[in-house]
Amino acid sequence: MEKKLEDYINNLEVPEDKLDIAIEAGFQKAKREKVRLKGKKWWMSVAMVAVLVLGFFTSIRVSPAFANYVSEILGMEKIVELIRFDKGKLTAIENDYYEKLGVSIKKNGVEVVIDGAIVDESGLVFFYTLNTDEPQTEINMDRVVLRNADGKEIENYALSYGGPHYSEKGEKSFNGTIEYFFPENPLFDRELQLEIKLRGENYTFPLSLNNDIKAKKTYQINQTVTIEGQSIFILDATVHPLRVAVHVKMDPNNTKKLLELEDLRLIDENGEAWTKIKDGVNGSLISDNERIYYLQSNYFKEPKELYLTFNKIQAVDKEYANVIVDFEKGEILKQPKGNRIRELEIIGDKIGFNLYYDKDFPYEIVSEAEDAEGRRIEMGSRSFTGYNEGYSNREFQLLELKSYTSPISLKLSYFPEWIQGEAKIRIK
Template identity: 80%
Template sequence: MEKKLEDYINGLDVPEEKLDDAIYSGFQKAKREKARLKGKKWWLSVAFVAVLVLGFFTSIRVSPAFANYVAEIPGMEKIVELIRHDKGMMTAIENDYYERIGISEKKNGIEVVIDGVIADENGLVLFYTINSDEKQTEIMMDNVVLKNADGKEAEHYSLTYGGPHYSEKGEKSFNGAIEYFFPEKPLLDRELQLEIEIRGENYSFPLSLKSDIKVKKTYPINQTVTIEGQKIHILDATVYPLRVAVHVKMDPKNTKKLLELEDLRLVDENGEAWTKIKDGVTGSEISDNERIYYLQSNYFKEPKELYLTLNKIQAVDKDYANVIVDFEKGEILKQPRGNRIRDIELSQHHIRFDFYSAEEFPYQLISEAKDVNGRYIDIESTSWEGYQDGHTNIRIGLSNLSSYTNPISLKLSYFPEWIQGEAKIRIK
């Protein structure tokens, strides 16, 4: 399959400047993706570059009815391009589960249009267009706030929105999506207020959602799988139109810290698979051993059989699940075997280190920081420079290290060590 794909790509006539523009845009988005995460700990996917590049090499296989539907709605083809990597959103649109909004506001030559929304009990995805009177090489949102009709900001949510929008040659129109998810309670408000800031100007949009919300489907599972002696208990899977939430617990007796169920997926009787969310929030943490993983949704499919499968897990020995740093001496006291974290540099407000991996590892390594007394340290930002010769330069912004007690502990959320096996559970 890899050989066939390689031959196919090599045979395509893709303008080099277009490809370069996409790659650079992907790197910029990966380095500067904005996320506002409140209420719980979250995992956010950063593997954007491959999605953008492969978009030039793939086509949308849809029914004639869907093609006609897209053609009849102005701008819909741009929305489809945004979500073509997400089978759940694609089938939601194919099943007419998309609500047009079409409201706009213009200030100082910059117009923002809220095109439409896909909403369910768990969250909503708002699609927008930014139009400019002048060509722009870069434009981005600086702030996004969602309020109810009473003006109260939403609580206990995750929010992701891409940025900056980049064009090497300059464009007058850009498209994107704003994704809100509410894991703790259903989205009940149908009258909302969306506020966006661009270049110091505030844009405000009253949103009145009219379409009916599809009710979630829950599959009780309560089964345990074992991979290389490590046990994972699968409690249930809840299917929403936008995504599937798989609730899992790790056995506290496991000898390894299971960081990421890397290829968790739903598979039907024909082998069709719904994989993990590729762009956005991929999971949330309930406790140290209990998590929710998010998959693309099969809500609008009705397979005769449905399986949950798993083969590959990122895992480290529990004794090495945290990186311990002496910030006074600038030394790494403890890390997983292999000496992957090197050449550490510290200041009052950041930690910078060189991360080694044999292949590019497009995951955010650190999820939290705390001092020796257990006081949490705010992680204000994370950035990284491109992978080259096995090395990635990573910088983590921390608030006022001198006010904490040395040493500090950095909790690993991802790491390039794996266990592998075969696990398959029938849930339908």
Template identity: 60%
Template sequence: MFSNEEEKLMKYNQNLEQLALNEDKLNEAIEAGFRKAQFDKKKRKKWWLNAAVVAALFFIFFTSIRVSPAFANYIAEIPGMEKIVELIRHDKGIMTAIEHDYYEPIEVSEKKNGMEVVIDGAIVDEHGLVLFYTINSEKKQTEIMMENVVLKNMKGEEVKYGSHSFGTPHYSEKGEKTFNGTIEYFFENPFAERELQLEIELKGDTYNLPFTLKGEIKAKKTYAINQTVTIEGQKIHLVEATVYPLRVGVHVKLDPNNTKKLLEFEDLRLVDGNGETWSKIKNGITKNVLSGDEWLIYLQSNYFKEPEELYLAFNKIQALDKEDSSLVIDTEKEEIIEQPKGNKLRDLTVSTNEIRVNLYTEKEFPYGLFNEVVNGEGKKIDIDSSFWSGYRDEGYAAIGVQIPHLKSQPNPLTLELSFFPEWIYGEEKIRIK
């Protein structure tokens, strides 16, 4: 498609990725916004976002990285696609999928009480579905938020999924009549449904949008790796990389005999022989924990590229000594009993349903810290939501969790750390093709 534009688009993509690599702090902030999503266990792995944090992060992102006029003009030639330029420029995989005609227009809508919801189109692969939507309003709106999104088959049964996100709440200080976004589903098993309906709650009304996926589904590509690397004494076994049009899943096994608990591969990336890079997913689920020592880490997709050489590279991993990888507190005394070395966590406060602590760092560390809480009887406690206040001039960020019936939980409480500002470093570049 548009073959005379391919060279121009390739140069555009390379320039965009180079810019992204020079904006590490920004990328970390964007990823952190999504990692700090709230988690509803009743809906399996349904994620939504802390509105204030994510709105601020997206403002920074969209005012810092400009879409090339050439690419904007190119995408505008495709009917309906000019509306989603803002939504795809952060993801090279989605951009190249659209460039290669791997976008399916849908254009189904329903209108109620002056509000219209439109499913513009979709990108689908064997394990993922991304829906692009538009919300139109007869009156200007300063805030639009979808309260619930449910994907069903035509029998009315909810489709089982592994993870689900439906983007940020939409805000406009001056008020707007049109808002665009994406809804993402990723499935643990191959996704076979083609006759579907999407149910959305918006402003007190329920919208039901039936649609059919008719496009060809591209098959996955798998690169066997089966190599073990060692960074600062910690062994990491790289099993394989599976490439889908929407993302790449890198299967990683950590040696259970490692002395450190590895938390986050900050800069895991694919690199081709020319230096073009596909980095981690920036606006969705970045990792699936198969077990404590076995992960799938998700990268942007290079599916529509066929480089002669392809490498998996990383240099920086968040890590803590295993015996030093949690925060233990007494909620009655409001005291920290144990924490990682360095005394970075201070100023603990406990209210009716909230635990709050300040993280002191020399530089901003835009991550939420906690993903699991265990009470004094060894029982896991449900987390209603988590938050991160943003870095303050005083050198700290307020971080915390909200827990129902917190005061009735037996002490001490153990908050397992999923991110922390301690790292191990290496120079790893493994050829996979």
């Protein structure tokens, strides 16, 4: 068992020729992911979850001691499978920072098991198993609510949980995670109630978390990096067991709107890298020029040297940071140079267009919308197709669009245009 599991873990990597398949699989998973953002408006857009599972897949190898630890806990290999692309969560388990819970409730042939949790000041991850008496081709959680011991719902959070779970042949067991993220107020409650609604039934779990919460580590950086004349001020990096928060400010005098530090990562003296979180919240927006990026955690590592580095930034001229659309005439009045957005189609309150680029660009490019009078338009469902023959199709809903004044302004959150250079800051 031990040798088999060690071989399994040590081969958790994506071969180069399978990368596109892995990305597409992750893309489809993200489209099915349920996400709830509650609290400040500066949360990253819900549709951006389609991006979170993407990025550079790297081989994740672990020590024989970790293989031994996992082999001793029944079902732990299923948990490793869920987090195999998150080095922070893996090392948290390796360092015995996973708390086993093992509580279950069964109703009408469906058992929900809360297997365990990883908790820090910034958030928590519950690992769950759904067991059914009969094989299922699809099963889905409809709602998840977290409350304190007094029954009051926890506020100011981002929540993501997997589903629906699919199986073509039908299975009796499914695994997933429920992840809460608290950006403003650390969660110190140790007695909680987790409520799950599934197939019309409510499952309420009183949970006691007994493990000590590891204190965060903060590196003050306060350095400016300039790439192609555009300046970024790096304030600090805060390291939690579940994530690293990197706080950055863009110079308001920049001529370009800097949309995304695409390859931001931590690197130690041996070249080991901790990249952006691929399956969960990977950033939050404080203002137009200030944001926080979330990387996989190196909390349980003690490198002699640690560097923050990036080379590629999505950026557009500020003049073209918004796409202007006349929805009455069905015309694009303004967009970034290159005419990449074409074939605009407006049906009711739905807007669609094709984004042209010479390879796949798996990002949701529009984050906000407002009308000619500056009124914000609420965005509804969003979707986009995979790359096909030079373009991908993008669609989104602007609720009650016809009640607003044309033209509308679509704020770009991502766009296939870059500046490049070398930024490497030693933080330890």
